[in-house]
Amino acid sequence: MARIYIVEDEPIIRQDLVFCVEDMGHEVIGQSGKFEKAHDEILSKKPDLTLLDVNLDSDKDGIDLGEILHQAKISFIYITSYYDKATVDRAKHTFPAAYVIKPFDEQDLKINIDLALMKLKKAGGFSSNKLFVKNNQDLVAVAPREIIYVEADDNYCKVHTDKGKFMLAHTLKKTEEKLMDKGFIRIHKSYLINFERIDIITEGMVHLDEVHLPIGKAYKTQLQEFLFTI
Structure with missing residues (x-):
């Protein structure tokens, strides 16, 4: 707020x-x-x-x-x-x-x-780039660059990383608040992506590694603001 x-x-x-x-x-x-x-x-x-x-x-x-x-x-x-x-x-x-x-x-x-x-x-700014996600009883260290995207799953969300998938016990909106100053941007009501992991943007789609995610109409302008083209 x-x-x-x-x-x-x-x-x-x-x-x-x-x-x-x-x-x-x-x-x-x-x-x-x-x-x-x-x-x-x-x-x-x-x-x-x-x-x-x-x-x-x-x-x-x-x-x-x-x-x-x-x-x-x-x-x-x-x-x-x-x-x-x-x-x-x-x-x-x-x-x-x-x-x-x-x-x-x-x-x-x-x-x-x-x-x-x-x-x-x-x-x-922020003091540390290191994040921790819960995996059963353990806390696993994950650098922001290792997170590819986050996916909404009702009142939970799945974090897709180079180390695997992790389930968070809070909403995508709450996760977005924690990651928005670390290079992440919302492209769809169900997806939050790591801007640095984008490979290609095509009409209505963002491609991150082997993952292809849709761009929601409400988020298209926001994404365009972040793009630097030459």
Whole structure:
């Protein structure tokens, strides 16, 4: 669960964002449509992520606030109806985590929030790459690179590794939370994959070693964000 602050000058849209964020399981720690109030509360509360409208009911706009948040190392996503070249050029120099165009789709918003939070976790680093999975009464050490993919199995999940398969007594969502900062990405409601183990991506499929897994429509955009092509 992340602590999220919402900056939006339209009360109806702001409330809609609150509902969306809370439905995703996150906490809304504050909201405002005013530059000064948002500025003071965000710097004081230090949210994990800010959803930031470009147009504000103030002399300064959301991009002015975005510049301040960037300097304060507070991650933010622009949510705006403005996508003209001048506005986008101003916005990109504040280094937002994403730029979502209104009217936004809830699934698109969720994907962009998940990606922003994933980047935050990755930037924070971790002390050890070694993981442990339970095998009967033993704990087996597994490096993230040895995990090929994780498969949902009702309220359990199967971890497919170079050392064999292991059953975990919790859901794929819970496993995703533990692995998202270690190079893993959800490609389907039933599959979490090790990005480094991808060999080929074809239309609607990801190939990892000898395994071929489908890409869910809801996760296609998220996967594309991770791809670097030359």
